[in-house]
Amino acid sequence: MDRTMTYAVIAGSGSFLPERVVSNDALAAELAERGIETSDQWIVERTGIRQRHLAERGVTTSALATQAARHALEDAGVTAADVDLIIVATSTPDFVFPSTACLVQAEIGAKGAAAFDVQAVCSGFVYALTTADSFVRAGRSKCALVIGAEVFSRILDWNDRGTCVLFGDGAGAVVLKASDEPGIxxxxxxxxxxxxxxxxxxxxxxxxxxxxxxxxxxxxxxxxxxxxxxxxxxxxxxxxxxxxxxxxxxxxxxxxxxxxxxxxxxxxxxxxxxxxxxxxxxxxxxxxxxxxxxxxxxxxxxxxxxxxxxxxxxxxxxxxxxxxxxxx
Ligand SMILES: CC(C)(COP(=O)(O)OP(=O)(O)OC[C@H]1O[C@@H](n2cnc3c(N)ncnc32)[C@H](O)[C@@H]1OP(=O)(O)O)[C@@H](O)C(=O)NCCC(=O)NCCS
Known part of the structure; x- marks a missing residue:
């Protein structure tokens, strides 16, 4: 049995943002039409946010995740066939089930790779990355795709100015590969x-x-x-x-x-x-x-x-x- 220590290294990364950019001013104007008052000045002073990307209706978390995954695979110089584990961190999955990870697996063509979602809200990616790292260290994965993807705009109350100005949609991904050197x-x-x-x-x-x-x-x-x-x-x-x-x-x-x-x-x-x-x-x-x-x-x-x-x-x-x- 090979007893050399295995580590997980981040071999590549990728991201994807929906095309539609909504500035604070544009959002404030939209909200004003419904009688909700906010301003670029308030949002910038309290949060530092100047704009957000919002997915069009019908664009799903798995669609954003798939694009980010493709960019990460390309950056890492691996193909979907190399991937043996896919973990998607999301609180806005496409469905109750199957998992968003299974949908991504089918889209990129990583047939056979284990696939599941992690639900830890804004800590989700760090939870997913830690999980994938454990798989790699245990020898259960050699090439893992770890994705954080959300369409938070779908669960916002657009009548609540205390929350609706804070969030955006998007996806980011990394490829984790087994290595003799750390890594994580x-x-x-x-x-x-x-x-x-x-x-x-x-x-x-x-x-x-x-x-x-x-x-x-x-x-x-x-x-x-x-x-x-x-x-x-x-x-x-x-x-x-x-x-x-x-x-x-x-x-x-x-x-x-x-x-x-x-x-x-x-x-x-x-x-x-x-x-x-x-x-x-x-x-x-x-x-x-x-x-x-x-x-x-x-x-x-x-x-x-x-x-x-x-x-x-x-x-x-x-x-x-x-x-x-x-x-x-
Ligand atoms: C949400 C947050 C920006 C609010 O800032 P705050 O300084 O705490 O402001 P408050 O909630 O006390 O509200 C202050 C006033 O601003 C108003 N306000 C809230 N949202 C507003 C908006 N978008 N535009 C204008 N005024 C707004 C409130 O109604 C309140 O008015 P009042 O004093 O007349 O009642 C701030 O609490 C925050 O960033 N919290 C962390 C949120 C976060 O990061 N969440 C995700 C973590 S994963």
Whole structure:
């Protein structure tokens, strides 16, 4: 039996955003027609968001995920036939079942690859990546496709200005390959189910009807406080587990919910803002898609390079949070 240690390396990344870009001004004008008041100034000051991409009606999470997956496969120089595991992180799946991962598997033609979804809301990608890393380390996968994809616009209450201005649609993906060298160095996941009420979409389909509330609801201030606290703790823990100083992390890539959360976090971690990847200004909060979208943007514009250490962080409904430390 081969006892050499196996690691998982991020071999490629890809992303996909719906074509339709909606600026704060355009959104404010749309909302004003329904008597809901907001402004570019309010949104920018409180969140840093300037625009979001919104999927047209009928464009599904699996469609966005499939495009992101194709770009990641191409970037990694592998084909769908090489993929033996597909994990999609999403809270806006196409169907109750089958999983969105199965739909992507069929679209890209990775027949036979294991495929399932992970539901951890805005922490979804970090949960999915940690799961795939465990598969690779255990020798159960050699080439995994890990995708975060969402159409959050479908679960927003467009009459609630406290939430509808915050989110966007999109997808990001990475290819994880088995390797003798790290790769993913450390990961840690957490949840506190007693905080379910601060961020939820507490509806379901039952007996042929939607039961409960089909829209996302949020206690913004509670989420803000929790997010800063847990991301700070999680960053320190994962670095401690890996024996790496925070100052040795080249890039902090947290979930993109709000620029103010990112600024607070950077200050707490003593991380210069120049080493924090920010895409929330152009993508808004794309939930499980936000971290792979940010990673892909920073790889493609040349900031994140081979050999760099990146700290990916998720936080969101559940309440869930987690971190993955990886050498690129
Ligand atoms: C949502 C969030 C931006 C709200 O900012 P805030 O400073 O906490 O604002 P509040 O909710 O206290 O609201 C302040 C005022 O702005 C108003 N307001 C809310 N949304 C508004 C909007 N889009 N435009 C204009 N005014 C708005 C509120 O009605 C309130 O008015 P009032 O004082 O007359 O009652 C902020 O709490 C936040 O970013 N939280 C974290 C959210 C998040 O990241 N969620 C996802 C995590 S995965």
């Amino acid at each position: 160095i450390a990961a840690q996941l957490n949840a506190d189910g007693s905080q379910t009420h601060i961020l939820c979409a507490a509806g379901n389909v039952a007996y042929g009807e939607v039961t409960g509330d089909p829209f996302l609801r949020m206690d913004g201030q509670a989420v803000f406080k929790q997010a800063v606290t847990v991301l700070d703790k999680s960053a320190r823990k994962v670095c401690e587990d890996a024996g790496i100083a925070l100052s040795d992390v080249d890039w902090l890539i947290p979930h993109q919910a709000n620029v103010r959360i990112l600024n607070f976090l950077a200050r707490k971690l003593d991380m210069p803002l120049e080493r924090v990847i920010v895409t929330v200004d152009t993508h808004a909060n794309t939930s499980a898609a936000s971290v792979p979208l940010a990673l892909d943007a920073a790889r493609r514009d040349g900031r994140v390079k081979a050999g760099h250490t990146v700290l990916l962080q998720g936080v969101g409904g559940g309440f869930t949070w987690g971190s993955v430390l990886a050498k690129m």
